[in-house]
Amino acid sequence: MGRYRVRVATGSFAFSGSNNQVRLWLVGLRAEAELGLRLRLSRGQMEDFEVDVSEDLGPLLFVKLRKTHLLLKDAWFCNHITVWVFQESTEEKEIMFPCYRWVQGDGIICLPEATAWMMRNEVQGLFQKHGEEELEERRTLYRWATWKEGLPLSVAAASEKDLPLDVRFHEGKKIDFEGTLAAGMMDIALKRLYTLLNSWKSLEDFDQIFWGSKSALAKRVHQSWKEDDFFGYQFLNGVNPTLLRRSTSLPTRLVIPPELEGLQVQLERKLQEGCLFEADFSLLAGVQANVIQGERQHLAAPLVMLKMEPDGKLLPMAIQLQPPCSGSPDPPLFLPSDPSLTWLLAKAWVRNSDFQLHELQAHLLKTHLVAEVFAVATMRCLPGMHPIFKLLIPHLRYTLEINTRARTKLISDGGIFDQVVNTGGGGHLDVLRRATACLTYRSLCPPYDLADRGLLGIPSALYAHDALRLWDIISRYVQGIVHLYYSEDKVVQSDPELQAWCQEITEIGLCGAQERGFPVSFQSRAELCHFVTMCIFTCTAQHSGINQGQLDWYAWVPNAPCTMRKPPPTTKDVTLEMVMATLPNVHQACLQMTIAWHLGRFQPDMVPLGHHKEEYFAGPGHKAVLNRFQEDLNTLEREIVARNKGLDLPYYYLQPSRIENSITI
Ligand SMILES: CCCCC/C=C\C[C@@H](/C=C/C=C\C/C=C\CCCC(=O)O)OO
Numbered sequence: 001m002g003r004y005r006v007r008v009a010t011g012s013f014a015f016s017g018s019n020n021q022v023r024l025w026l027v028g029l030r031a032e033a034e035l036g037l038r039l040r041l042s043r044g045q046m047e048d049f050e051v052d053v054s055e056d057l058g059p060l061l062f063v064k065l066r067k068t069h070l071l072l073k074d075a076w077f078c079n080h081i082t083v084w085v086f087q088e089s090t091e092e093k094e095i096m097f098p099c100y101r102w103v104q105g106d107g108i109i110c111l112p113e114a115t116a117w118m119m120r121n122e123v124q125g126l127f128q129k130h131g132e133e134e135l136e137e138r139r140t141l142y143r144w145a146t147w148k149e150g151l152p153l154s155v156a157a158a159s160e161k162d163l164p165l166d167v168r169f170h171e172g173k174k175i176d177f178e179g180t181l182a183a184g185m186m187d188i189a190l191k192r193l194y195t196l197l198n199s200w201k202s203l204e205d206f207d208q209i210f211w212g213s214k215s216a217l218a219k220r221v222h223q224s225w226k227e228d229d230f231f232g233y234q235f236l237n238g239v240n241p242t243l244l245r246r247s248t249s250l251p252t253r254l255v256i257p258p259e260l261e262g263l264q265v266q267l268e269r270k271l272q273e274g275c276l277f278e279a280d281f282s283l284l285a286g287v288q289a290n291v292i293q294g295e296r297q298h299l300a301a302p303l304v305m306l307k308m309e310p311d312g313k314l315l316p317m318a319i320q321l322q323p324p325c326s327g328s329p330d331p332p333l334f335l336p337s338d339p340s341l342t343w344l345l346a347k348a349w350v351r352n353s354d355f356q357l358h359e360l361q362a363h364l365l366k367t368h369l370v371a372e373v374f375a376v377a378t379m380r381c382l383p384g385m386h387p388i389f390k391l392l393i394p395h396l397r398y399t400l401e402i403n404t405r406a407r408t409k410l411i412s413d414g415g416i417f418d419q420v421v422n423t424g425g426g427g428h429l430d431v432l433r434r435a436t437a438c439l440t441y442r443s444l445c446p447p448y449d450l451a452d453r454g455l456l457g458i459p460s461a462l463y464a465h466d467a468l469r470l471w472d473i474i475s476r477y478v479q480g481i482v483h484l485y486y487s488e489d490k491v492v493q494s495d496p497e498l499q500a501w502c503q504e505i506t507e508i509g510l511c512g513a514q515e516r517g518f519p520v521s522f523q524s525r526a527e528l529c530h531f532v533t534m535c536i537f538t539c540t541a542q543h544s545g546i547n548q549g550q551l552d553w554y555a556w557v558p559n560a561p562c563t564m565r566k567p568p569p570t571t572k573d574v575t576l577e578m579v580m581a582t583l584p585n586v587h588q589a590c591l592q593m594t595i596a597w598h599l600g601r602f603q604p605d606m607v608p609l610g611h612h613k614e615e616y617f618a619g620p621g622h623k624a625v626l627n628r629f630q631e632d633l634n635t636l637e638r639e640i641v642a643r644n645k646g647l648d649l650p651y652y653y654l655q656p657s658r659i660e661n662s663i664t665i
């Protein structure tokens with residue numbers, strides 16, 4: 001017997017409230033009691049009421065709730081339920097029952113109290129049983145599917161409408177996503193009309209479509225895209241900082257003709273000095289190019305050699321557009337000393353190739369699709385009371401829906417890639433398969449990836465610096481939470497749900513990725529923390545570092561052409577007509593600008609890294625860990641803002657306030 005105060009918190013986004021009636025039960029170790037209330041819950045409200053219960057319930061384990069409707073079914077989003085227990089001679093006790101899910105239909109939902117996992121082996125196994133039943137239901141809701149062979153598995157959903165309501169865009173996000181896309185398409189129509197009667201013969205003609213709100217950096221790209229140091233800078237701190245590596249030898253594919261002996265000497269000298277770098281796009285070699293409106297597009301697989309100057313600038317030394325092919329003449333090397341249009345076209349080919357590997361390998365595969373594997377495995381293997389579920393779930397928000405939309409609109413038959421990208425038409429799937437086949441665990445962990453690529457300790461490598469700082473901050477946060485639950489390595493080893501989660505990611509979701517360094521089990525807290533840090537880093541910092549730059553670097557199309565309509569040059573006599581006939585046409589350029597803007601813009605309902613409002617954990621320990629995380633992020637924010645003040649080109653993609661808490665776009 002006792003007096004209870006109950007608080008019911010409803011979500012604050014559109015349609016969270018419900019006109020249906022909601023009934024509640026308190027379930028204790030010794031008994032359960034219906035609270036006899038018929039609640040109608042309003043959006044964004046916390047509604048309190050007090051009840052006296054005659055039975056002796058014992059320690060509260062669950063709250064059960066059930067929504068009943070007379071006529072209209074009206075889903076309700078339950079944030080959480082909090083119960084205060086008043087008993088004689090004891091302090092009032094607050095017990096939290098997190099939910100953060102839609103309550104649909106008239107089934108009974110059972111919410112375990114927030115610290116249930118700590119008692120999973122006690123209370124007559126009630127929590128264990130609840131977790132098993134929960135996973136049984138989740139495994140029917142979240143099923144693996146093979147969208148295309150050779151790619152990571154995805155969630156089974158033909159379109160976003162097939163996804164469970166709990167992982168769908170909330171109404172505001174959906175309206176914003178679809179509304180701005182429609183506005184972007186209008187933009188294209190206007191630009192097409194405007195350019196209809198005008199020429200498309202010079203590079204300046206791209207100015208005709210370069211209007212509308214532009215970031216300061218996009219305007220700078222428009223100004224400086226032809227400059228060699230600006231070209232080199234992008235490999236370090238542009239939209240795709242994942243390809244550059246310090247050379248350890250001259251690449252075997254680099255064939256230097258005798259007449260360029262001087263170049264050979266320079267390259268070798270830079271190699272000896274440790275300041276020779278390379279960007280190798282060999283992954284694109286032999287990929288079938290798209291056919292757009294009956295016009296064959298073309299692809300290259302460049303190699304770029306660059307030198308790091310003492311002032312931190314990265315300058316191109318030579319570009320080889322295609323790898324040597326036996327039985328064919330050696331491919332020409334394009335040099336900064338070539339005629340300006342020739343050198344500019346060679347750089348444009350590199351930028352087009354970088355567009356392909358950035359969007360397909362660095363962006364789609366190594367953030368979106370990998371995050372989707374984490375999301376599906378988490379929903380299938382970890383019950384809501386599991387600490388790793390609670391730690392990860394805020395970083396998986398909206399990812400299943402944005403990826404499903406990408407599969408149906410972007411990389412689908414007739415999607416954006418088929419419409420305007422030179423790897424479209426099936427080549428993009430070939431690139432995704434090749435990239436998946438060489439996707440390593442180390443490449444998703446900046447301390448290893450940057451070391452392997454020889455990019456540690458370079459003052460002008462701002463992405464590298466900020467990525468390492470964020471990795472350490474996230475790692476401390478993960479360790480703080482994990483150590484609250486796993487007191488020693490044995491507890492990790494003996495957690496079957498955790499081990500199943502790891503195995504499902506590596507062996508099923510990533511299709512046997514143990515061959516590429518991914519773990520199939522966790523033998524220690526350190527291994528668990530490293531893996532979960534990689535998950536959160538990928539879903540937050542890495543995606544922000546790779547996604548945001550589309551707005552800045554892809555708006556001026558000649559800097560990142562989505563397609564190339566003529567073959568790569570094989571001689572040095574290049575004309576402006578060749579350049580304009582090669583770069584995207586008006587329609588292709590307009591669509592690129594619209595999609596790049598749509599995907600790269602700031603999301604209106606974005607949640608900054610570490611600032612999710614959902615409270616899955618209970619108890620002072622978690623709050624202290626989360627507070628420390630937020631303090632560390634604030635410190636880094638100040639560091640980056642101060643650093644950027646002194647930079648000609650500020651790097652802000654990994655500024656914590658600009659990092660979204662999950663992959664939502
Ligand atoms: C040309 C840019 C390709 C970017 C591919 C990389 C990652 C996927 C992307 C998510 C996209 C999600 C949905 C598709 C968005 C717009 C297409 C709409 C086209 C249409 O409706 O006609 O990450 O940001």
Ligand SMILES: [Fe+2]
Pocket residue numbers: 363368543547599665
């Ligand atoms: Fe994205």
